[in-house]
Each structure stands twice: as structure tokens, then as C-alpha cells.
Amino acid sequence: xxxxxxxxxxxxxxxxxxxxxxxxxxxxxxxxxxxxxxxxxxxxxxxxxxxxxxxxxxxxxxxxxxxxxxxxxxxxxxxxxxxxxxxxxxxxxxxxxxxxxxxxxxxxxxx
Numbered sequence: 728x729x730x731x732x733x734x735x736x737x738x739x740x741x742x743x744x745x746x747x748x749x750x751x752x753x754x755x756x757x758x759x760x761x762x763x764x765x766x767x768x769x770x771x772x773x774x775x776x777x778x779x780x781x782x783x784x785x786x787x788x789x790x791x792x793x794x795x796x797x798x799x800x801x802x803x804x805x806x807x808x809x810x811x812x813x814x815x816x817x818x819x820x821x822x823x824x825x826x827x828x829x830x831x832x833x834x835x836x837x838x
Contacts, residue, residue: 734818744817745810752809753778768799774812777805 758770765785770776779799787793 741817748813775805777802
């Protein structure tokens with residue numbers, strides 16, 4: 728039980744790593760569907776899509792093209808599940824890093 732608490736306990740390394748992983752997840756388009764010739768809908772987030780974006784690309788002014796993006800929906804439940812999954816991943820990364828570092832220190836010759 729103590730090992731599980733040490734694995735899940737927040738730290739100054741795990742929280743920034745979680746934020747980085749969530750940011751990367753929010754940029755990942757998991758599904759993209761055209762809704763017309765100039766608009767489409769994208770689902771963002773992994774492992775669950777928590778944000779749906781609507782996009783428009785077409786003429787804006789003469790000889791210019793515009794692209795507009797808006798958040799159509801944000802699903803808080805899916806975001807919380809994603810955050811929990813990515814927190815477990817950050818815990819695993821930190822745990823593996825500490826285990827590898829500890830193993831490497833044990834193999835160094837003593838002078």
C-alpha cells in the first residue's frame with residue numbers, strides 16, 4: 728500500500744509532465760469529418776476525445792483565404808478521464824526514470 732501511495736503521490740516532476748501530456752493530447756486530432764466543402768469537424772484528445780472543434784476555410788477578402796476554428800463542445804467527463812490516464816502515465820514515467828537511475832548508481836564502481 729505504501730508503494731502504491733509513493734507511485735501516485737503528486738510531485739514537482741509529475742504535475743508539469745501531466746500538463747505537457749495533456750497539452751500534447753489536446754493537439755491530437757482523433758477524428759476529422761468534412762461537413763461541407765469548406766467546413767469540417769475535428770475531435771481532439773486522447774485516449775478519449777474531450778473537445779470538438781468546428782473549422783471553416785474559405786475566401787475572406789479578395790485573393791485571401793481565411794481559416795476559422797471554434798470549440799463546438801467540451802466534454803468535462805472525458806477530460807477528467809484523460810487527465811487521470813495521463814497522470815498515471817506521468818507516474819509510470821517518473822517511477823521508471825527513478826528505477827533506472829537507482830539501478831545505474833548501483834553499478835558504478837566505488838573509488
